[in-house]
Amino acid sequence: MNFQWKGISMAQMSPEEIIEQQRQDWSRVAPAWEKWDALLHRNLSFLNYRLVGDARIRPGQRVLDLGSGTGYPAIVAADAAGNEGEVLGLDLSEEMLDRAKRKAYGLGLFQLDFRVADVTHLSEADHSFDAVISRFCLMFLPDVAKAVGEIARVMKPGGYFAAAVWSGPDQNPFVKIPVDVLKRFIEIPQPPPDQPGIFRLAKPGDLSGMAEKAGLRKLTDEEIQAESFYDSPETYWTNLIDMAAPLQPLFAKLSSKDRGEAERQIKEAVEPYRRGEEIALPMAIRIVVARKPS
Numbered sequence: 001m002n003f004q005w006k007g008i009s010m011a012q013m014s015p016e017e018i019i020e021q022q023r024q025d026w027s028r029v030a031p032a033w034e035k036w037d038a039l040l041h042r043n044l045s046f047l048n049y050r051l052v053g054d055a056r057i058r059p060g061q062r063v064l065d066l067g068s069g070t071g072y073p074a075i076v077a078a079d080a081a082g083n084e085g086e087v088l089g090l091d092l093s094e095e096m097l098d099r100a101k102r103k104a105y106g107l108g109l110f111q112l113d114f115r116v117a118d119v120t121h122l123s124e125a126d127h128s129f130d131a132v133i134s135r136f137c138l139m140f141l142p143d144v145a146k147a148v149g150e151i152a153r154v155m156k157p158g159g160y161f162a163a164a165v166w167s168g169p170d171q172n173p174f175v176k177i178p179v180d181v182l183k184r185f186i187e188i189p190q191p192p193p194d195q196p197g198i199f200r201l202a203k204p205g206d207l208s209g210m211a212e213k214a215g216l217r218k219l220t221d222e223e224i225q226a227e228s229f230y231d232s233p234e235t236y237w238t239n240l241i242d243m244a245a246p247l248q249p250l251f252a253k254l255s256s257k258d259r260g261e262a263e264r265q266i267k268e269a270v271e272p273y274r275r276g277e278e279i280a281l282p283m284a285i286r287i288v289v290a291r292k293p294s
Contacts, residue, residue, distance in 0.1 A: 015142035018196060019118050022140055023092040025245035026069070030095035032242035033070045039239065041072070043228045047164055047285065048073035051133045052080050054162035054220065054289045061130035064154065065089040066119040067137020071100035077133060078104065078112035090117040122150040129154050134163040138207065139200035145210045152214035158294040161216060164285050165201040167223050171284030174228050177269045178240055182250050184265070185258045198246060207288045216290035223286050230279040233267035240266070
């Protein structure tokens with residue numbers, strides 16, 4: 001998917017411009033992520049716990065969460081680290097983190113702090129964290145390898161790194177369906193393989209290879225299957241339009257008539273995934289786990 005910002009192809013943008021674009025995009029949809037919080041938790045809670053488990057987070061540990069958004073999986077990590085532990089969540093968007101703070105402090109998780117930061121340039125000291133976790137963040141970075149090098153730097157010897165990224169589009173119809181429909185109305189060029197995007201790290205070895213080059217020892221590079229549930233095609237469509245920051249500029253290019261037709265076709269395309277009273281759209285997620293040598 002080749003997205004554009006102010007009419008400029010992402011391939012023509014500097015890393016700083018890409019980061020600023022993403023800051024604006026995710027800040028814009030922050031209210032929607034809060035609105036849909038219950039649905040997100042229902043569909044992704046298994047993944048939050050999986051990452052915390054894969055990172056072997058224990059009471060008293062210091063944990064870094066990259067791309068915390070509105071609070072997860074940092075909140076689950078804080079529960080695992082306990083009152084004697086410490087969790088720091090980083091995200092580009094202050095608007096996202098404002099919502100994360102309200103959620104965390106409402107739960108009494110005062111060992112959890114959030115900070116606005118570009119995760120490619122970590123200000124934390126060497127060997128600062130027992131574990132580093134990340135959910136659906138790294139594939140959007142302009143320089144993933146540099147970010148992984150920073151992750152390795154701030155980890156303590158023996159510490160764990162656990163990250164989730166999206167697997168390929170064919171296994172993720174909840175993303176592929178709207179893109180396929182959009183292609184009937186507008187041109188969406190194939191992006192360069194190293195360009196930031198939803199499926200940037202989909203292949204086996206993409207992220208784990210970077211972790212190994214950064215000096216970490218690969219433990220897991222696994223694709224897991226799950227489903228994302230919606231009570232109706234209408235709910236899926238509304239959730240998509242509200243939350244999908246990378247897709248919103250593409251929908252904005254459609255005329256009112258074409259947008260209405262695209263909506264109709266997308267709702268029609270998800271109907272075959274109906275299971276009883278719900279729409280159950282398959283998801284495929286790549287889990288990468290690595291450890292820093294002691």
